[in-house]
Amino acid sequence: MERVLADFVKTLRNANVQVSPAETLDAMEVIQNIGYEDRELLKNTLSLTLPKTPEEKEKFESCFEDFFQEKVSSQIDTYEEKEKQEQIDTNFDKNELISNFLEGSSNDLDLQISKAGEEVEIREIKYFTQRSVFSRKILEAMGVSEIEEYLSRLNLDKTEEPSEEEKMLRSQLANLREKVSNYVQQQFLLHGDVSGEQLREQVFKSMNMGQIDRSYLNEVHSLVRKMAKKLANMHSRRKKNFRRGKLDIRKTIQDNWVNQGVLFNLRWSYKKIDKPKIIVVCDVSGSVGAYARFMLMFLFSLTEVVSKIRAFVFSSNLGEITEDFKTNTLENAIEGALSKYGGGSTDYSSALSDLVSICIDEIDKKTTVVILGDARNNFGPDKAELLKLVKDRAKQVYWLNPEGTYRWNTGDSVMNTYSAYCTKVFECGTLTQLERVIGTLLKTAI
Amino acid sequence: MPKGPQDSIKAISKGFAKHNYVCSNQIATAVYLANELDKPILIEGPPGVGKTELANTAALHYKKELLRLQCYEGLDETKALYEWRYGKQLLYTQILKEQMQEVLDGAKGLKESLSRLMSFEDIFFSEDFLESRPLLQALTSDKGNVLLIDEVDKSDEEFEALLLEILSEFQVSIPELGIRKAQVKPLVILTSNNSREIGDALKRRCLHLYIPFPDASLEREIIQARVPEINENLKIQLVSFVQGLRDLDLKKLPAISETIDWARTLILLNAKELNEDLAKETLNVLLKHQQDVEVVQKEIPSLIKTSIH
Numbered sequence: 001m002e003r004v005l006a007d008f009v010k011t012l013r014n015a016n017v018q019v020s021p022a023e024t025l026d027a028m029e030v031i032q033n034i035g036y037e038d039r040e041l042l043k044n045t046l047s048l049t050l051p052k053t054p055e056e057k058e059k060f061e062s063c064f065e066d067f068f069q070e071k072v073s074s075q076i077d078t079y080e081e082k083e084k085q086e087q088i089d090t091n092f093d094k095n096e097l098i099s100n101f102l103e104g105s106s107n108d109l110d111l112q113i114s115k116a117g118e119e120v121e122i123r124e125i126k127y128f129t130q131r132s133v134f135s136r137k138i139l140e141a142m143g144v145s146e147i148e149e150y151l152s153r154l155n156l157d158k159t160e161e162p163s164e165e166e167k168m169l170r171s172q173l174a175n176l177r178e179k180v181s182n183y184v185q186q187q188f189l190l191h192g193d194v195s196g197e198q199l200r201e202q203v204f205k206s207m208n209m210g211q212i213d214r215s216y217l218n219e220v221h222s223l224v225r226k227m228a229k230k231l232a233n234m235h236s237r238r239k240k241n242f243r244r245g246k247l248d249i250r251k252t253i254q255d256n257w258v259n260q261g262v263l264f265n266l267r268w269s270y271k272k273i274d275k276p277k278i279i280v281v282c283d284v285s286g287s288v289g290a291y292a293r294f295m296l297m298f299l300f301s302l303t304e305v306v307s308k309i310r311a312f313v314f315s316s317n318l319g320e321i322t323e324d325f326k327t328n329t330l331e332n333a334i335e336g337a338l339s340k341y342g343g344g345s346t347d348y349s350s351a352l353s354d355l356v357s358i359c360i361d362e363i364d365k366k367t368t369v370v371i372l373g374d375a376r377n378n379f380g381p382d383k384a385e386l387l388k389l390v391k392d393r394a395k396q397v398y399w400l401n402p403e404g405t406y407r408w409n410t411g412d413s414v415m416n417t418y419s420a421y422c423t424k425v426f427e428c429g430t431l432t433q434l435e436r437v438i439g440t441l442l443k444t445a446i
Numbered sequence: 447m448p449k450g451p452q453d454s455i456k457a458i459s460k461g462f463a464k465h466n467y468v469c470s471n472q473i474a475t476a477v478y479l480a481n482e483l484d485k486p487i488l489i490e491g492p493p494g495v496g497k498t499e500l501a502n503t504a505a506l507h508y509k510k511e512l513l514r515l516q517c518y519e520g521l522d523e524t525k526a527l528y529e530w531r532y533g534k535q536l537l538y539t540q541i542l543k544e545q546m547q548e549v550l551d552g553a554k555g556l557k558e559s560l561s562r563l564m565s566f567e568d569i570f571f572s573e574d575f576l577e578s579r580p581l582l583q584a585l586t587s588d589k590g591n592v593l594l595i596d597e598v599d600k601s602d603e604e605f606e607a608l609l610l611e612i613l614s615e616f617q618v619s620i621p622e623l624g625i626r627k628a629q630v631k632p633l634v635i636l637t638s639n640n641s642r643e644i645g646d647a648l649k650r651r652c653l654h655l656y657i658p659f660p661d662a663s664l665e666r667e668i669i670q671a672r673v674p675e676i677n678e679n680l681k682i683q684l685v686s687f688v689q690g691l692r693d694l695d696l697k698k699l700p701a702i703s704e705t706i707d708w709a710r711t712l713i714l715l716n717a718k719e720l721n722e723d724l725a726k727e728t729l730n731v732l733l734k735h736q737q738d739v740e741v742v743q744k745e746i747p748s749l750i751k752t753s754i755h
Contacts, residue, residue: 020650033482034451044475052649054656253532261536
């Protein structure tokens with residue numbers, strides 16, 4: 001009976017519905033209560049216990065329809081039949097076991113397999129391509145190679161009909177192989193990344209952002225959103241105890257109880273969630289445009305945590321795109337910004353002077369200025385003194401350079417000149433690096 | 447009486463209907479399971495679909511007291527669980543000062559005084575000085591009750607962690623007094639408007655019920671139960687009008703509570719039938735944003751047309 005549910009949970013997990021073992025146990029308990037007879041009831045109850053968000057409920061709906069197509073009870077019958085069948089099979093095995101190695105009963109064999117599985121850490125299996133490797137590892141751990149060697153020696157000696165013993169041994173070996181491969185397959189379904197999504201995410205995270213193909217943009221976007229949400233969750237709860245405002249009498253008395261009621265430490269009742277102000281300046285000239293896309297994606301997914309964000313892009317002249325992001329969808333806004341301002345040749349000096357003239361008054365001790373660019377200035381003037389002006393007013397200035405550190409200061413890159421006026425300089429070529437940088441930024445920006 | 451789950455669920459539906467709460471099968475099943483398994487229900491859904499009302503009705507149906515804990519940012523255990531009555535404690539120490547003298551009278555040296563003091567129980571941290579708040583009340587009552595933790599998403603994450611022990615074990619530990627375990631497990635209902643994601647740990651411990659906007663037939667039933675004086679014709683038109691509104695791109699979609707309000711408004715205005723002018727004049731009962739009103743104004747003629755037929 002439990003197998004039906006276990007299989008159904010597996011199906012749900014493959015459809016990307018997160019079901020924890022504890023929830024599966026809950027569901028089992030529930031089913032014991034209500035049984036499998038009433039399909040409608042079954043669906044209602046399972047939908048209460050297994051999926052936990054509206055999106056998951058939708059996926060559950062379709063999974064349920066697919067999985068329990070016919071009458072549920074008939075499905076249960078076939079499952080039970082299958083189980084019986086298997087029992088007969090294993091009994092049959094038992095009589096056949098004669099060779100030394102395979103002397104134990106089939107239960108022992110299963111036990112041995114799972115022991116060997118633990119030895120080779122089958123839990124670590126992630127991708128379906130690893131299945132054969134793990135099967136081999138388990139067989140090795142069980143000492144199959146000795147038997148194989150023995151068999152090959154038998155072969156050398158005899159050119160005629162193989163003996164009864166050899167036949168038996170071979171069939172047992174094949175049987176064992178099949179068992180192991182079934183076991184590995186089962187473990188893969190339990191522990192592995194069945195849909196391959198995690199693998200894809202990992203690849204995207206560590207890939208250079210400039211090289212991610214445009215056709216993957218949607219997937220990357222959802223990944224970025226996920227990463228941003230994680231960051232937002234980590235930082236949204238940072239609170240500052242206000243040093244003025246309303247006195248919290250209750251807390252004050254409570255805290256000073258130890259001082260015989262003499263009020264030493266005052267407690268204030270206001271707590272304030274602090275949100276940083278961020279100004280982003282992105283180079284969107286040909287070479288850096290792709291990075292700017294992800295950077296903006298990331299930042300604007302963070303609006304929960306960041307109260308004020310102003311975004312500027314430039315190739316030579318600076319243009320503000322904050323409004324576009326507010327009125328438009330993220331994708332369209334990014335495309336619009338890139339096509340309007342992108343592609344030209346870079347001029348940092350005019351961008352910096354624009355920045356100073358547009359919003360120097362807004363930069364104060366709470367503001368973090370983030371500049372994304374490769375600092376390749378086409379051998380023009382750098383006007384680093386403007387950056388100094390910005391740095392003096394702002395809380396901090398971060399420079400993110402998508403190029404690897406080894407390429408900085410080569411050719412027309414003037415990274416060294418600018419980095420003197422930055423609080424910190426980061427290399428930022430992959431999503432993982434970007435995530436780390438923005439994490440630091442949120443930590444220090446408050 | 448021994449009954450199958452189907453019957454019990456039907457009984458719940460019927461019982462709720464008596465209190466004018468029309469519930470879908472899903473909702474009744476949730477209440478049934480929560481009772482059978484002693485698990486809390488976490489209800490999510492757009493505002494105004496009857497999440498809080500469900501708890502009220504459950505309390506009426508089971509004839510139990512409803513304890514309500516409204517969550518907000520900064521809610522902590524002193525407001526939700528228990529607090530020592532500091533004022534009372536301070537006052538009593540002052541009053542009891544003289545008694546202390548008597549107790550200590552004749553004691554030689556610090557050691558003896560201390561041991562005499564220790565021989566008394568810890569009176570200042572006992573039940574008498576304990577102010578219990580809704581969560582503790584729900585656990586200590588011997589009759590059982592319905593505990594509604596409203597808008598749990600508005601509270602802080604720390605508070606959510608506090609709920610974990612209470613919801614899975616139905617117990618709390620008070621350092622000075624030890625563990626308090628519920629004698630009769632309360633029926634716990636949590637509601638959330640999804641203003642922030644509820645933690646997985648909390649979700650895991652709950653049955654998760656999502657109440658969407660009702661479909662037309664269910665909404666008609668609800669209106670019938672809540673506003674029984676409405677005439678058949680108006681009811682059908684009004685529900686189909688609201689259903690049409692929900693397909694538009696609005697800032698805040700009208701929920702059941704708004705439909706009910708509107709039905710009452712129309713009856714108050716002695717309306718027998720829906721028409722354009724009436725809809726225009728009473729639109730602000732349904733819509734809560736000026737932008738939405740402006741959007742809908744233009745659509746009224748076509749909406750009326752479809753809902754009259």
